[in-house]
Amino acid sequence: MGPRTVKSEQLQARERELIETALGIMEQEGTSGLTMDKVAARVPYSKGTVYNHFRSREDLLTSICNASMETLVELFTRAIGFQGSTRERLLAVHYAYLLHALLDPTQFMLVISAKTANLIERTSERRLAAHHELEGRLMGPMLELVDEAIAAGELTPAPHLDRRQIVFTNWAGSFGVISLLINSQDQCSAREDLDAGTELFNHVNLLLDGMQWRPMSSDWHYDQTLKRIGAEIFPGESTLIDTP
Template identity: 35%
Template sequence: MAPKVLDEYSLKAREQDIIDATIALIDKDGVENITMDKVVAAVSYSKGTVYKHFLGKEDLFLAIGNQAITIMHDLFSRAAQYEGCPRERMLLLNISYLIYAILHPALFKSVQCAKSPTVFGKSSEKRIQEQEQLEAKMMGTTFSIIEDALKKGQLIIPAHMEIQQVCFATWSQGFGTISLLSSEVEQCSGSSGLVVERELINQSNLLFDGLAWLPLSKDKDYRQSIELALRNVFPSELALLKAMGREFNFG
């Protein structure tokens, strides 16, 4: 009897099953403990079938990284399209990064693994190209906010810096704050009393005020405006957070 030939939709569904099972394993055991044998044991497909979709665990990690970027890009794009001033939209984008980290902790924790040279060296060219395209789209979203601020005369980038460096500064402070303070992602000693969403706004405002990005925090109540923006842009995500017993406190 000839083997059943799956259509493209069924193949993608099967591949997603494998990705979802691996994400669950990462959440349970940590990315460093993932093996292809564990993945095969967690799905209802044979080892040969799993390897038809992925060259190995590195290729699988890159596929998971691509899914993470897709989720982030959706959140970032919605923040960038909000009808607020550019600085407000960038701050909303930073908070959307926290939403992503809380709702998808396994993806957030595995992001560095997906970017390692080992992963790229053992992944398919198709998946590598997909990641490059996804990252370009996500960076373009962040760039567009900064470019709008420049156009409006609300930001002047220092002579020794470029837009890419401002984007990196924004991302690095957001990643660091979330990694160190978010109990859903990681525990950090010496941070008693610090609330991740409040500190994310504080750190963002320190950076943006340092760049003289108008309006300055002394002239605008960003906590109040972000609470309103979140309700308008991310109502379904806020509902998911509430169902988890997690509500933001910017006070």
């Protein structure tokens, strides 16, 4: 190993340290409470050094979002391994997504702001490339699941829907339900009493029934499946979700 490698490793370790610190601040004070000065103050390095790693505050935010997506990849991988039909395994992925959002709503919401034009402009190319690669790693397993389902004869997509569209529509539905309900500590007239878990699985089952991904929900008790997913795949975290 040359010295350059060693140094690069040190740099990566420090970058992880900075991101960890930033996560701590965000947990306590939310996204708007995350400040470059605060990060620098909590770390044995100066502000200049922090800016040596992150071009801007937005660059740091994208990094945090990426870190969050890495843990999500881990959860998705676990979920795909569920023993069951392809539709059950897809439900497990949605379960993982919900769990991820409940475990850290602030990080979950970062995904949206990461799409803002303003944020993209101020983020380094390197970081954006990593972000796109992570999106691919998230979508990949679901694409394979769709292929498996088609091969197994459990799904026969309509001609106007390709595999990417099927994956996207799943993602979008999950994202919409969760993002609208995750912050509902406020008593909104339209959303009071709505539980994120209940509405998420209602939504996904309607979607999958709509595309006739077998077994249809009229032929299978997916409530049981959800209980199994919680118990078998996410035994530690599943207390966050009430399965009906």
